Amino acid sequence: MRTQRLVGKVFFICAVLIGLNPFEIHGQAFPPEVETIEGNVFIVPKPASMQETDGHFTITAETRICLDRFSPFSFDPLAVFQGVLSKKAGYTLKMDELDAAAGDESRILVIYTPRADNLEGYSLSITPGAIIIRVAHEQGLFYAMQTLRQISRMDAMPDAVDVQRAWRLPAVEITDAPRFPYRGLHLDVCRHMMPLDFVKEYIDLLAFYKMNRFHWHLTDDQGWRIEIKRYPKLQDVAAWRKETLIGHYSETPDRYDGTRYGGYYTQEQIKELVAYAAERGVTIIPEIEMPGHALAALSAYPELACTPGPFEAATTWGVFDDVFCPTEETFTFLENVLDEVISLFPSPYIHIGGDECPKVRWKESSFCQQLIRDQDLKDEHGLQSYFIRRIETYLNASGKNIIGWDEILEGGLAPNATVMSWRGFSGGIEAAQSGHDVIMTPGSYCYFDHYQDDPGTEPLAIGGLTRIEKVYAFNPVPDKLSTEEAKHIIGAQANLWTEYIDSPAKAEYMAYPRAVALAEVLWTPADQREWPEFTSRLSQHLERLEGLKVNYARTLKSPMVDILLRQKGLGLLWKTNIPNQVIFHARDSTQAIWSESMTGDTTWYDTPGPVYFRTKSSATKRIDFNPSKAFNATILSTVAPSSTYPGRQGLTCLKDGLEGKKDFNGEDWCGWSTGSPFTILLDFDRPVHCDSIRIGLLSSPGAWIYMPQEVGVEVISPAQPMFKQTVKANSNPGNGKNTIVITTHSIQAQSIRLKIVPLLMIPEGRAGAGKAPWTFIDEISVY
Numbered sequence: 001m002r003t004q005r006l007v008g009k010v011f012f013i014c015a016v017l018i019g020l021n022p023f024e025i026h027g028q029a030f031p032p033e034v035e036t037i038e039g040n041v042f043i044v045p046k047p048a049s050m051q052e053t054d055g056h057f058t059i060t061a062e063t064r065i066c067l068d069r070f071s072p073f074s075f076d077p078l079a080v081f082q083g084v085l086s087k088k089a090g091y092t093l094k095m096d097e098l099d100a101a102a103g104d105e106s107r108i109l110v111i112y113t114p115r116a117d118n119l120e121g122y123s124l125s126i127t128p129g130a131i132i133i134r135v136a137h138e139q140g141l142f143y144a145m146q147t148l149r150q151i152s153r154m155d156a157m158p159d160a161v162d163v164q165r166a167w168r169l170p171a172v173e174i175t176d177a178p179r180f181p182y183r184g185l186h187l188d189v190c191r192h193m194m195p196l197d198f199v200k201e202y203i204d205l206l207a208f209y210k211m212n213r214f215h216w217h218l219t220d221d222q223g224w225r226i227e228i229k230r231y232p233k234l235q236d237v238a239a240w241r242k243e244t245l246i247g248h249y250s251e252t253p254d255r256y257d258g259t260r261y262g263g264y265y266t267q268e269q270i271k272e273l274v275a276y277a278a279e280r281g282v283t284i285i286p287e288i289e290m291p292g293h294a295l296a297a298l299s300a301y302p303e304l305a306c307t308p309g310p311f312e313a314a315t316t317w318g319v320f321d322d323v324f325c326p327t328e329e330t331f332t333f334l335e336n337v338l339d340e341v342i343s344l345f346p347s348p349y350i351h352i353g354g355d356e357c358p359k360v361r362w363k364e365s366s367f368c369q370q371l372i373r374d375q376d377l378k379d380e381h382g383l384q385s386y387f388i389r390r391i392e393t394y395l396n397a398s399g400k401n402i403i404g405w406d407e408i409l410e411g412g413l414a415p416n417a418t419v420m421s422w423r424g425f426s427g428g429i430e431a432a433q434s435g436h437d438v439i440m441t442p443g444s445y446c447y448f449d450h451y452q453d454d455p456g457t458e459p460l461a462i463g464g465l466t467r468i469e470k471v472y473a474f475n476p477v478p479d480k481l482s483t484e485e486a487k488h489i490i491g492a493q494a495n496l497w498t499e500y501i502d503s504p505a506k507a508e509y510m511a512y513p514r515a516v517a518l519a520e521v522l523w524t525p526a527d528q529r530e531w532p533e534f535t536s537r538l539s540q541h542l543e544r545l546e547g548l549k550v551n552y553a554r555t556l557k558s559p560m561v562d563i564l565l566r567q568k569g570l571g572l573l574w575k576t577n578i579p580n581q582v583i584f585h586a587r588d589s590t591q592a593i594w595s596e597s598m599t600g601d602t603t604w605y606d607t608p609g610p611v612y613f614r615t616k617s618s619a620t621k622r623i624d625f626n627p628s629k630a631f632n633a634t635i636l637s638t639v640a641p642s643s644t645y646p647g648r649q650g651l652t653c654l655k656d657g658l659e660g661k662k663d664f665n666g667e668d669w670c671g672w673s674t675g676s677p678f679t680i681l682l683d684f685d686r687p688v689h690c691d692s693i694r695i696g697l698l699s700s701p702g703a704w705i706y707m708p709q710e711v712g713v714e715v716i717s718p719a720q721p722m723f724k725q726t727v728k729a730n731s732n733p734g735n736g737k738n739t740i741v742i743t744t745h746s747i748q749a750q751s752i753r754l755k756i757v758p759l760l761m762i763p764e765g766r767a768g769a770g771k772a773p774w775t776f777i778d779e780i781s782v783y
């Protein structure tokens with residue numbers, strides 16, 4: 001085959017050089033070379049049922065695709081497949097009527113089998129004689145064709161230039177349908193705008209993985225990105241910000257890039273995108289944020305705020321106090337905006353935001369206070385509920401339903417609203433129990449702006465750690481719900497907030513391959529999912545992502561460790577997602593000498609200092625092991641850390657010699673969200689000499705993590721009087737790690753008691769206002 005190809009190429013070049021058309025010499029067509037590609041069945045998401053059988057079927061330029069009589073299609077479910085095929089195979093499949101007289105040709109038969117149950121389902125049978133697809137609906141046929149596309153591996157191939165490809169597909173029987181009807185990905189284009197072509201690629205890819213909803217976050221404090229013809233200042237003013245924050249929000253002092261930033265999508269572009277998505281079975285759900293996250297709109301139309309302004313689109317991240325004021329003028333504005341939105345998006349849902357709306361301005365506004373009295377509302381939360389209900393009534397009258405973030409539960413839920421549960425599962429549970437539909441998108445599983453690997457080796461992200469294995473372990477249906485209630489969980493989505501994602505390449509990096517794991521969670525029956533099997537399928541499947549030129553994160557190739565501790569030291573159990581990898585590890589900072597271990601080995605370290613480690617194709621990671629005298633103490637607490645942030649090996653994490661970093665990743669820190677005091681006790685086998693105690697605490701108000709009000713320290717000694725000191729912590733220290741140092745002046749410590757008094761409630765005007773804040777602790781060191 002190789003020689004034949006080379007000869008073909010040499011001939012082609014010579015023919016061009018002497019001015020001949022290489023495909024037509026002396027009036028004779030020169031047949032392009034045919035290359036045969038072996039397919040495989042590494043299909044993601046995994047089909048509900050699949051059985052490999054014997055033999056294979058080969059698709060060639062002669063293969064016909066024969067359609068049964070169908071219900072009229074709103075889109076051509078074959079178009080995407082045909083488009084990719086013609087690029088990768090050098091031909092398109094010829095079409096026929098199903099009942100045309102059968103010849104000897106190879107055939108793909110599409111048979112219409114009306115079934116009421118799952119319109120997105122399909123069955124696909126590949127036998128040596130034919131490929132038979134059975135579907136009830138265009139969406140099912142679209143997905144059958146995506147499965148065929150994956151089996152052929154055509155996306156992994158370069159484009160077909162002077163070659164035709166035949167696809168040898170293994171015989172297989174597949175019956176498939178999704179677990180959830182709502183399978184989504186979100187994209188924030190306000191913090192950073194993405195080119196329209198990239199948004200198309202984003203949609204292409206989600207449809208390839210059989211997801212069907214694209215949630216487009218179009219308005220926020222930092223920019224308004226949808227053209228609204230009636231309000232030109234939304235384009236001229238609200239779409240632009242003066243400059244943008246550099247680095248992480250937590251860094252001080254703030255630095256800005258001094259560059260005007262912005263843009264918007266025209267209505268023509270939006271129509272083009274809506275049509276593009278529809279051809280892939282994807283519904284676009286637009287989000288117009290209200291009443292909060294409205295600063296950009298207010299910069300253009302300050303009369304919609306409760307105070308006179310002027311306002312500017314935000315140049316930094318977070319939550320802002322200036323929000324829409326619930327005046328008639330505001331409702332008229334929003335209704336006019338929504339009229340144009342409705343005319344652009346056929347989606348049955350419009351997302352109206354509803355999250356993170358500080359009530360500061362409403363509290364200070366005599367208009368709002370009067371409205372609360374006139375409408376007989378309880379308070380400002382009642383006013384938020386009034387706001388959302390009015391918008392819901394307006395949209396319902398136009399045949400649309402609303403989706404809102406879970407804050408729309410506060411003050412009473414609008415009657416027909418669907419809730420997007422992002423602050424954990426609880427909002428979703430409450431909504432489902434009261435009979436509302438729910439889309440689950442809890443931060444700790446579905447926020448793809450979180451780190452996906454050790455922050456030390458990853459590009460800047462907002463914080464948090466959501467590894468792909470965590471995404472894969474996501475169960476959108478909480479056990480707490482009854483079977484009836486569970487039916488209200490219509491699916492889930494992942495969110496890509498772009499504060500720290502400023503380019504298409506980074507957006508792909510953050511979304512993939514985690515989005516693939518989510519796609520499988522949402523499509524494949526729960527009992528068919530198994531992490532090790534998924535990793536082997538995904539690692540085989542990566543060639544397709546590479547062929548599609550997706551800048552996916554190579555997390556599967558990155559090494560991980562399980563941390564083991566014993567009397568004197570630290571053990572690292574080397575782990576990799578792809579089995580049987582060599583791990584290189586070193587201790588000297590020049591990294592001149594690397595030792596080698598294999599996946600599953602453990603290496604022990606009894607001396608303090610850094611450990612560097614990597615695999616053949618990963619970045620080098622680093623762990624710093626600096627145990628103090630607390631390392632061998634027994635540790636207890638009156639209240640266990642939260643199950644969301646239990647710490648690695650529970651409380652042991654607090655004294656394991658591994659310091660939590662300011663980019664908290666959820667493993668190095670223990671977190672409490674008690675709203676009341678608790679005590680941590682360190683108890684020593686025999687008294688240790690203690691000069692000082694250090695306590696590491698995190699402050700990250702954006703993530704609801706606050707310093708405690710105070711920390712009380714008691715050191716109990718067998719021979720000396722008890723040492724006692726209370727340290728008031730700075731309750732407003734900004735972002736970062738703060739270490740409290742207590743000097744104990746040479747005491748023999750038998751045990752150390754720390755009384756932590758957290759802040760009771762997050763202050764008004766801050767993210768999470770009114771909730772109990774988090775207290776994050778690591779490490780407790782005794783010197």
Ligand code: TNX
Pocket residue numbers: 355356405422447449462497498499
């Ligand atoms: C919270 S999720 C937000 C967004 C931020 C995101 C960052 C939600 C409804 N609001 O405005 O971009 O956190 O992770």
